[in-house]
Amino acid sequence: MNRVVIDRHVLRRNVREIDRIMRENGASWTLVTKMLCGHEDTLAVLPELGVTTVADSRLANMEALRRVLPELERWYLRPPSVSSAERIVELAHVSICTEIEVLETLDRAARSRGIAHRAVIMVELGELREGVLPSALMSFFRRAQRLENIDIVGIGANIGCLSGTVPTIEQLSPLALYRRLIELEFDTRLPLISAGSSVVLSALLQGNAPLEINHYRIGEAAFLGTDLLGGGTLPGLDNAVRIEGEIIEIKEKNLVPLGEIAADVSPFENSVPTGEPGERGHRALISIGQLDTEVSGLEPVDPSHSIVGATSDITVVNLGENRGSLGVGDRITFRPTYSAVVRAMSCQYLERHLVDSQAGRDSGWPSVPSPRTVASL
Numbered sequence: 001m002n003r004v005v006i007d008r009h010v011l012r013r014n015v016r017e018i019d020r021i022m023r024e025n026g027a028s029w030t031l032v033t034k035m036l037c038g039h040e041d042t043l044a045v046l047p048e049l050g051v052t053t054v055a056d057s058r059l060a061n062m063e064a065l066r067r068v069l070p071e072l073e074r075w076y077l078r079p080p081s082v083s084s085a086e087r088i089v090e091l092a093h094v095s096i097c098t099e100i101e102v103l104e105t106l107d108r109a110a111r112s113r114g115i116a117h118r119a120v121i122m123v124e125l126g127e128l129r130e131g132v133l134p135s136a137l138m139s140f141f142r143r144a145q146r147l148e149n150i151d152i153v154g155i156g157a158n159i160g161c162l163s164g165t166v167p168t169i170e171q172l173s174p175l176a177l178y179r180r181l182i183e184l185e186f187d188t189r190l191p192l193i194s195a196g197s198s199v200v201l202s203a204l205l206q207g208n209a210p211l212e213i214n215h216y217r218i219g220e221a222a223f224l225g226t227d228l229l230g231g232g233t234l235p236g237l238d239n240a241v242r243i244e245g246e247i248i249e250i251k252e253k254n255l256v257p258l259g260e261i262a263a264d265v266s267p268f269e270n271s272v273p274t275g276e277p278g279e280r281g282h283r284a285l286i287s288i289g290q291l292d293t294e295v296s297g298l299e300p301v302d303p304s305h306s307i308v309g310a311t312s313d314i315t316v317v318n319l320g321e322n323r324g325s326l327g328v329g330d331r332i333t334f335r336p337t338y339s340a341v342v343r344a345m346s347c348q349y350l351e352r353h354l355v356d357s358q359a360g361r362d363s364g365w366p367s368v369p370s371p372r373t374v375a376s377l
Contacts, residue, residue, distance in 0.1 A: 032219030038064035154192025245286030297340030
């Protein structure tokens with residue numbers, strides 16, 4: 001059995017630590033649930049962990065949020081499309097916007113429902129993903145503030161998601177100036193500067209984020225504890241997600257393949273020999289492959305294990321000179337990166353389980369079969 005495992009106990013600790021950081025810095029935050037891909041068992045426990053506002057970028061996932069968490073505030077985190085305006089207004093309380101035509105479409109959709117829809121105007125700060133150009137921001141807001149069923153609650157930005165841009169105080173500080181200019185020019189108040197993300201959280205803890213940022217959209221750090229700037233995990237946070245693959249073959253073999261190797265023979269990146277000709281070691285094949293997840297984003301929990309390579313259906317793991325007690329049917333456990341989790345959670349071939357290590361259910365991330373789970377899908 002191959003599965004993604006989410007530890008509720010670790011997730012609870014992460015949420016509480018991020019809450020503490022936000023309070024100390026006078027900010028609020030929204031949990032980005034994209035990596036859960038609508039997994040309802042995990043969504044259902046979020047309120048008891050202290051989560052009050054959630055965000056996603058897929059309408060199907062937004063449907064799950066509304067169904068499971070009707071009492072929580074919901075953000076739609078992908079710039080809306082004209083064709084999806086009706087559903088976005090129906091499913092989300094807040095959306096991020098960069099095109100005035102789309103905002104006008106949202107306004108009409110909200111008017112037809114007799115409601116007000118909140119929006120955050122995203123500003124381009126150099127990441128070259130979504131955002132209104134700073135030179136066009138005042139004219140954009142002038143048109144936006146005339147929309148009767150749209151409530152502009154702030155401005156925001158996205159740094160690091162596309163280009164890997166490292167956030168700095170100098171890069172993010174103009175947002176405070178832009179907010180002040182809008183407030184003075186239009187005699188209004190914008191309560192939010194929503195420019196925080198997991199990478200900006202890393203910068204904040206290093207003292208490199210402007211305190212004017214008062215709203216964070218955090219997913220990766222909450223689930224994986226990732227320090228996107230310094231590497232490893234952030235202080236007080238941990239990885240709440242593991243991926244487990246079942247061993248379908250385990251044998252002592254040569255570590256270097258026989259015959260000539262050509263780069264174009266395999267549809268995936270070729271494995272790299274890890275030994276000398278004639279050297280032998282134990283290898284395990286697990287029934288997870290490139291169809292299931294991003295194999296390059298898997299790190300074996302056991303430091304003596306290493307991934308050799310993968311095909312569409314199988315990943316090969318070097319176990320070293322001693323396979324220990326592992327046998328066919330046992331599982332090897334991996335720490336996944338964000339990209340590996342997203343692909344695994346959206347994969348129809350992997351089971352997804354919510355466990356609680358503190359309560360003794362699935363405690364310790366074992367590499368042995370059949371631990372008890374709290375819930376599964």
